[in-house]
Amino acid sequence: MKARYGEITKDTLLILAVVGILAIAATSPFFLINIARWLIKHKKYSKNGSGDIDEAGLAKSLGGLNKNKIIIIKKQKDKFTVRLTEKGKKIVKEILFDGMSIEKQKIWDKKWRIVIFDIPERKRRHMRDAMRHKLQTIGFYQLQKSVWVHPYPCEKEIQLLCEVFKINPFVNIITAEKIYNGDILLKHFKLYRY
Template sequence: MRKPSFSKKSQNLLENFIESDTFTATAGKFLLMTLALGGIVFAGALAPGILLATKKKKHFHKYNPKQLQNAIYNLKKRNLIEIIQEGNTKTKVRLTNKGNERVREFCFETLRITKPKRWDKKWRILIFDIPTSPKIYNQARNALREKIKKLGFYQMQKSVWVCPYECEDEILFVAEAFSVQKYIEIITAEKLLHENYLKKKFNLN
């Protein structure tokens, strides 16, 4: 059974990432990211069809046809993509469940919160109350805590974290990765009682 596709917020995050000026990845990862945003359907031979379908992507020029062609066959060999014939003329390429998981892993590993040039003087407060059982929730809580630390959040209380930058999409992506979306809340505040201390922590004016 095929797993559900990425949520809308995850798709937006993925699209922003693949179109960013700092995007760096192998040809294989580039194709996985592209396919995560929707399967590719084309007429004709496999390699030329995929090359044509991905040509409009911003970073297409970073890869030569040989790199992309090798990536197609390597992804197929590793069961990350599946190639389906639709009638006599059309071919469809899409991610397998394993491919979807690999994309999530890659996005999770490279996820960052963008710091704007000017702070909007708002605080983003993350609160979570994840159950203690079953055991998988304990693992999810610990992994979530470690990830938000790496994203630059500051811990105000046991399960209360703060960040001065817009980060809702990023946090929802992380929560979705651990299947704990319903146990988190994100609050945007314009004033905090001890914000002068936090401003120093985040080097804000």
């Protein structure tokens, strides 16, 4: 699942996902430029390393997102509002999914996060295989066929995977302080000093 958008478009969508609705005064017919300026102010873009970006290019990108029904730009009284559509929210999930990683703690809390799932074969084999692949990609250790372990907090990431793959009812996360034969895991995750 690859999001097919440039970095600026991805950042714009992620900013809109965080702020919810963006309101800009409608004092100018160049409202897309004003929105682009607001986005540039709140995110440092760099096309060529200089930190500069073409406002007109970003405004054009916003226009394209609006045309493709990824965002909605509406005029209300004396301002324009910009928000994500349901399609836009889905794309944000794809962007987050593609860039997913689990943050390593500076000091390990000595707890294991165990993800277990039992996805019915007849319904969602491809989802189960995709889940296994993604868990491996983001650094989980396969303890058994559908049992995966990670030493760092990962609940948000697993929740996103469940939403993207539509497998919420089939997945559980357990936090444990000890796993039998845990030395294998300590070695795998290079946590010997603990």
